[in-house]
Amino acid sequence: MALQTSPEQPAPVRQIANAIAGWVDRLGAVWVSGQIAQVNRRPGVGTVFMTLRDPVADISVTVTCARTLVDSMNPPLVEGASVVVHAKPLYYANRGSLSLSAREIRMVGLGELLAQLERRRQLLAAEGLFAPELKRTLPFLPTGVGLVTAPASAAERDVLENARRRWPSVAFVTAYAAVQGPRAASEVIEAFQRLDRDPAVDVIVIARGGGSIEDLLPFSDEALIRAVHGRRTPVVSAIGHEQDSPLLDLVADLRASTPTDAAKLVVPDVAEEIRGVAWARDRIRTVLRQLVDRELSELTALRSRPVLADPRSLVEGRAGEIEAMLDRARRAFAHALDRAHDDIAHHRARARALSPLATLQRGYAIVQDSQGGVVTSVDDVESRDLLAVRVADGRIHVSVGDTETLPLTTESDSAADQPPDSGAHHD
Incomplete structure (x- = not known):
């Protein structure tokens, strides 16, 4: 029932707050649809705080739920996901704030589709299909480039024009396939396998323009992912725009943000390579010139030394040393002979003194x-x-x-x- 108040008999704040809390509590649990705008997990707190936004109007409400409920969701709850929440409205009289206490959260619409893709990604990743050690290096200058795309598409035009602008002599082998609709996955697989068997193809580009998540679903097909995983030829994935991320990007050897970027990745820029060769040639000349100049300077310094300017000075100096050493050797030898002669005479005298003949x-x-x-x-x-x-x-x-x-x-x-x-x- 309505409160009876007047300027003479106003109601205190606590009464009004408690009344609002009672009215909100009588609403009971409700199902609410919206989009997750923010997820806040505070360390050490068992409650997760989220903001649920209306996708049409600029209206949002705070949602709280147990951390165990959020952690048990597969795939994980992320910002931007469309959900349906079963929650009970609560009014906190002390803070004067309204929030929804969630009891169940379900993915719906695009959110459910993203959840399915996330579960598929987790299963394929657990099998090791996205392992980094499986990635192959693209050839520097491929003799043939395979292209899987839709006929007369903007993606085909972007890849061919940009690649030939960078390297005019590049050769393309194009395999057309539907890139949207129920037959897209099977046709892309067939076209890819045909190029993979071609020995003239050194790298394969799978290209498609941008689109919605539903339009890009064929490039997250499990059969296509497994076919690319068993490849013989390196693969470049160029699906959609920068923000698009189909599962093909994870299994491919290289991901290009756009078809134009794929053309820049598969072939080098001839003008840039010519500039690089010219720079390297100039650099080699400079280094070689510096090396020759340094060696000439060292040779000049060596030739300017007295011993090389007049090599006879070294011989003459050594000749004097040899003469001095010979004189010293002669004197030492003569002294040694004199001492030996004296020793022999002394021993001879002693022997004669001891001889019976004496x-x-x-x-x-x-x-x-x-x-x-x-x-x-x-x-x-x-x-x-x-x-x-x-x-x-x-x-x-x-x-x-x-x-x-x-x-x-x-x-x-x-x-x-x-x-x-x-x-x-x-x-």
Whole structure:
């Protein structure tokens, strides 16, 4: 029932706010259709805040739902998706704000179509069809370029004109196919496989102009994706405009934002390549000239050194050193010979001093019997024995006449050291 208020009896704010909350609560749960304009996931908060916008009027409302509900959606809920939300309106009296507490969210229309494409993308990605290591490098200058497109289409004209403007001698092999409608996927597959089997084709471009998501559905067909995955020839996907992203872009070796961009990717620009060659040639000349100049400067510096300006100076200097070394060697050798001569003379003197011949030269003699034995005592001989006396320069053969025994005294020893006089008792 309506509140009874007057200027004399106004209602407080809390009463009005609570009344509004009661009126909103009586509305109950409702189904609301709209487009997700914003999704806000706050860290550590179990509630997700979204903005649901009316696609026709400039009206929006805040929607809250449990994080588990949003995380369980497949594909994930993204901004721009069309949805139908089952929610209960709530009015928060403390903040004076109205929001919808979502209990269920469903994709509808284009959103449902995008959800199907996202599920297909996830399944094919799980099989590894979009793996980066499967991508092939396009040839620098292909001898033949295959083109799959609609006959007399703007995409065909853009690819051919831009490619031939960049490289006039490029050769195209075109395979026409429907690019829209129920037969588009099968015809594109047939045309692509025919070009893939052609050995004259080095790269294949699949091109189509822009269109709605429904128009581009054939280029997200699973059969086409698998056919391109089993390719022999590198593939360039040029479907739609920059914002369009069919599944063919993910499996192709290279994605072109437009058919015009595909022409720039498959062939080089001849004018740019000529400029590059000219720049490289000039650069090589400059580097080679700098290298030759540097080597000439080093050669001039080497030739200006005294040793190369007059090579004889080095020989003459070394000749003086050799002469000095020879003189030093001669002196050292002469000193070594003198020392060796002195050592030999010294050793010779010592050897002579120790030799028995030196003793004989001092007047001593060695007496030997007829058997060659040395006579050391008078008892070793008898009268009339024949003896040989060894002196310094020979032997004297004598006969024993008489013997005399002398006492072994110091004086006799001293006398024995003296050479025998001429009056010895022997014949």
